[in-house]
Amino acid sequence: MQLARQLLKARISAPGAALKPSCLRPTTIRTATPTASPRLYSTKPKEPLHKSKSNFPVVPLVAIFLAGSGAFAYMVNQRKELEQKVKAAKEAESIKQVVKPTPFFNPKEVTVLYVLGGPGAGKGTQCANLVRDFGFVHLSAGDLLRAEQERPGSQFGELIKTYIREGKIVPMEVTVALLQNAMKASLEARKPADHPPRFLIDGFPRQVDQAIKFEEEVCPCKFVVFFDCPEDVMEARLLNRGKTSGRSDDNIESIKKRFKTFVNTSMPVIDMFAKDGKVLSVNAAAPVETVYSTVKSEVARLLKEKEGK
Ligand SMILES: Nc1ncnc2c1ncn2[C@@H]1O[C@H](COP(=O)(O)OP(=O)(O)OP(=O)(O)O)[C@@H](O)[C@H]1O
Numbered sequence: 001m002q003l004a005r006q007l008l009k010a011r012i013s014a015p016g017a018a019l020k021p022s023c024l025r026p027t028t029i030r031t032a033t034p035t036a037s038p039r040l041y042s043t044k045p046k047e048p049l050h051k052s053k054s055n056f057p058v059v060p061l062v063a064i065f066l067a068g069s070g071a072f073a074y075m076v077n078q079r080k081e082l083e084q085k086v087k088a089a090k091e092a093e094s095i096k097q098v099v100k101p102t103p104f105f106n107p108k109e110v111t112v113l114y115v116l117g118g119p120g121a122g123k124g125t126q127c128a129n130l131v132r133d134f135g136f137v138h139l140s141a142g143d144l145l146r147a148e149q150e151r152p153g154s155q156f157g158e159l160i161k162t163y164i165r166e167g168k169i170v171p172m173e174v175t176v177a178l179l180q181n182a183m184k185a186s187l188e189a190r191k192p193a194d195h196p197p198r199f200l201i202d203g204f205p206r207q208v209d210q211a212i213k214f215e216e217e218v219c220p221c222k223f224v225v226f227f228d229c230p231e232d233v234m235e236a237r238l239l240n241r242g243k244t245s246g247r248s249d250d251n252i253e254s255i256k257k258r259f260k261t262f263v264n265t266s267m268p269v270i271d272m273f274a275k276d277g278k279v280l281s282v283n284a285a286a287p288v289e290t291v292y293s294t295v296k297s298e299v300a301r302l303l304k305e306k307e308g309k
């Protein structure tokens with residue numbers, strides 16, 4: 001600031017001089033006249049500094065200086081805060097990794113298979129055969145949701161009704177809780193002589209986040225049985241089933257919506273497990289018995305391999 005004042009003063013006292021290099025400035029002619037030298041003493045009272053009459057823009061410069069230092073301090077503060085946040089996030093992440101939830105059921109003691117496929121691919125039909133031949137407990141997520149929808153006093157009844165009619169996926173907390181409760185109830189009802197617990201989870205998971213939640217919190221699956229079927233075949237089967245099923249979603253409008261949800265939301269689940277080599281894919285367009293003969297032999301082989309029995 002002091003330097004700026006001095007520079008400006010020099011400019012005011014010798015107009016034009018400061019703008020030119022010294023070699024171009026007119027040479028100062030010194031005279032012997034006393035008035036030519038600057039007067040150091042005066043009888044006039046000195047003007048107080050703050051009442052300076054100079055045109056020097058003190059206030060704006062001070063404002064700029066203050067604003068500049070304020071901005072700098074703010075930036076330093078922001079950076080410190082950001083660094084603290086990053087540190088806290090890293091710590092939280094490492095804690096999360098250490099305290100990963102333990103699945104409710106031990107996968108060494110309980111066998112879970114997911115049964116997936118488009119609407120009408122024949123999941124329920126084939127599950128009935130697997131129950132008969134391998135002692136599975138069959139839990140259909142759709143059936144559990146429909147039962148919850150009908151349960152008097154259920155707070156989710158209306159929500160489930162709407163989601164099913166629209167072919168949308170019911171929020172996973174509801175479905176996962178229904179499945180976990182059903183598994184628990186089934187295990188509690190078991191007699192010691194019963195077959196080791198095996199579950200077919202039919203029509204679930206239908207969304208990647210559901211799959212992750214179930215695997216982490218309930219029980220990881222041994223493998224997935226995927227019934228692969230073209231849409232036109234599934235549509236014909238569903239429309240035929242709709243003549244007697246009484247299901248609110250076995251009509252052409254709901255069927256189209258369900259297909260869309262299946263392609264966009266549920267296929268990624270199958271892709272995810274396929275990457276881990278956990279998918280048994282079966283052509284489901286064939287007659288029921290043909291489909292089952294493949295399913296039976298492959299499931300027998302995989303159970304032997306995965307259960308180690
Ligand atoms: N391989 C098949 N060939 C011909 N019809 C079949 C075959 N499998 C199942 N069906 C019939 O198709 C209809 C749908 O079968 P199913 O209910 O087993 O399908 P789903 O995959 O469980 O359907 P959703 O997901 O809608 O519950 C039923 O009427 C069933 O009898």
Ligand SMILES: O=c1ccn([C@@H]2O[C@H](COP(=O)(O)O)[C@@H](O)[C@H]2O)c(=O)[nH]1
Nearest residue numbers: 141142163164167168169170175203204
């Ligand atoms: O995990 C699930 C499973 C099902 N739904 C809803 O239920 C219907 C019918 O399911 P089906 O397996 O065909 O019986 C399905 O279209 C979804 O709306 C769900 O939300 N979550």
